[in-house]
Structures are given as structure tokens and as C-alpha cells.
Amino acid sequence: MRAMQGERLQNFRKPNRYNKRKGKSGRNRHHFLLPRSRGGGMSLNNLLLIDIEKHNAWHTLFKNATAQEVLDLLERVVRAKKHQQVA
Numbered sequence: 001m002r003a004m005q006g007e008r009l010q011n012f013r014k015p016n017r018y019n020k021r022k023g024k025s026g027r028n029r030h031h032f033l034l035p036r037s038r039g040g041g042m043s044l045n046n047l048l049l050i051d052i053e054k055h056n057a058w059h060t061l062f063k064n065a066t067a068q069e070v071l072d073l074l075e076r077v078v079r080a081k082k083h084q085q086v087a
């Protein structure tokens, strides 16, 4: 099963602009849309191939939040600002 999952990940990996330009691989990371620690699976539907720096930035800013949770948070911030009194 592990080997099969590895093959699926390998097939999913495509060179990004950085890889093509520098001829390097391994600059991408798989991001789990629903984190594995929260029950997310290994299916391709749950994986996003993302540049490693962007991936690190995502987790620095949003920890293990899903994209929907981040959107909900940003909407709450916008709503709160609209209701904020100007001094």
C-alpha cells in the first residue's frame, strides 16, 4: 500500500517553472488540503502540489487550517472592520 501511494505521488509530481528553469527537482511539496492530522487522506483530491517556500509560508501563517477556514477568518476580519467605529 505504501509503495502504491508513493507511485501515485510520483505520478502527480510535475515540474514547475523553477524546475524547468533551474533543472532541479524537489522544489515542490504536497500540501494536504485537509491535514492528515485531522483525518485527511492520501487521495489526489486532497493533495495540492505547491512550491516549498509558499507551502512553508502557508503553515507559518495558517498552521493547519483549511483554505475554507482561512477564507472564513478573512471574511470575519472584513466584517469586523466594517463594524468598527472610527475614532
Ligand SMILES: [Zn+2]
Binding pocket: 030, 031, 032, 055, 059
Ligand atoms: Zn501543507
